[in-house]
Each structure stands twice: as structure tokens, then as C-alpha cells.
Amino acid sequence: MSLSRLNDRYGAHDTARVVEIKVTGERRDITQSELHGLAARHAEQLTAAGVRRGHVLGIRAGNSIDWLVWDLAALAVGALLKAFPDATEIPDPEKFVAEHGLALLIADDSVPATVPTVVRPDGVPAAGAVPPTAEVTDRPDLHSLVYSSGTSGRLKGLEISAAGTTYVINRFIDGF
8 A cells, every 4th residue: 555545544544543641641532533634634734724735734743643743644635744753942932943844843732822823732724824935845755854972872863765665664554
């Protein structure tokens, strides 16, 4: 299965569930078809905000269903998701967005939402929020950008390819 078929595959499951359990014990679960619907709506919202193929969306928020929805929506519109560690401090969002070449930043409450390019994980980007000058990356196989300390303990940026992600998904499906 390819990444482009991923949405079609999980969108057809109306009994399989995605579950989020917070540290507080609060539980949220939705069906995969509901997840598909949320991701499709977010993809439409991203398009209305001005996001297009090759734009980079930053995300600095805790792991959640909302995080997953943004990831799937970015995939649907051809944008790249750049995941920042939870400890990343962002005192000046406008400067941070510019320094990292982001079209939008999805960020939790610890980041000031003082500019239109900052969206809460459960929020909606404003129509036209992406400036026309937002950088576009032209690397078709690049899927996402993440940070990891690996075994070195030092944070490093990693580029995740679509081919690599497809390989892992197919290995999982074969194993399951």
C-alpha cells in the first residue's frame, strides 16, 4: 500500500477505533472513519488557509488524536509536517515561523497565538493565513521532518521519506 492510498484504506473502517489516553486518565476514542472525516476537513481548512504542496507545517504539541489528524491532513494536501520536541520554547511565534520556513505552526497553549500563522491543535487556521511568500519545498519523496536524540543524547533533525514510511506501513500490515 502507498501513502496516497492510506486515507482510502482507514477511512472505510467504521468499527476500528483510535484511542487517546491522557496522563490524567481522560480517554478519547473515535472510529477510523471519523478520523478520516476529521483529516479531510482539516485538509480543506489547510487549503483555505493557503497551504499547498511543499509547504512546511510545524507542530509543537503533545501526542494526541488532534496531532494525528493534522499529520494526515498535511499528507492529504502534500504539505510536510515538521514535528518539534515538546520542550521547544517558542516565545516569539512570528520569528520562529520565519526561522523554520513554516507556512503554519500548530502549537499548544504554551505558545502565544499572537499571529495568524499559529493554530491550536483543536483549532482552525484562518482563511488566507499563509503568507504568499511562505517557502515551498520541492522534494517529492520527503514525507516529514522530525527530531530525535537517538542514542547520542543530542537532538538531530531527520528527514523521513515517503518510500521509507510506505515500507514500514507495509511491513506492519504484512506482520499483522
